[in-house]
Amino acid sequence: MKAIVEVLPKGSLLNGLLKSARNLDTGKSVSGDYRLTFESSKLLLSELTAARIALLEELRIAGPLSVYGLAKRIGRNYSNVHSDVAKLIEHGLVARFEDGKKIYVPFDSVEIRFTLNATNY
Template sequence: MNTLTIRIESLQDVAKAIRATLAAGKAEGSAGLSFVDYETMHRVLSPKRLDVVRAMAGQGPISYREVARRVGRDFKGVHSDLTALIQAGVVDRTEDGVLFPYDALHFEFDIRASAA
């Protein structure tokens, strides 16, 4: 299964992972996308946008209108969501429409108590 892993991690953690990958000479096995905090992740991957991603998973390139039909929403709103997902690197724009090139999303993060 081709999975996109979503993480919440600091810029320092991302830099550390990049250095480790460069030192090892190979990348980890799965694709990943990192956000610096939960709020940013939730803004980009809102429930409606996750519905869009779910409708696209494993389907190959599809048109904006077909995505809107699959999620039962108006074209304008879905177009706006797809634009945000493209800008975030979650969805790709192709000659044939839009593509979520994965079969699944995996979320990997901890939520901890705030410092007092």
């Protein structure tokens, strides 16, 4: 399963959910991918900062680690890593094991998509 992070206009998410519900009702398959949507690229980039994306990348490479172990591995301050990990957990991109000691990325891959549209000036 992969995580897809994308920018979608307001209302698009609801339309996608309704389409998935109709597909389920008719017996069609529905993608099992995790989707995280933001209303703008500005919001996406404020929530998924370069530092948070780097944490995701490192955690995918290293496998499960404690927050302390992750901070030490990448040479960042523990409290900053802790805050960033909390935000990634809030968005569902990082999970904790039941014992709460280690964190991991529960996806085979994470895709971040957004389109820059031309604007008329």
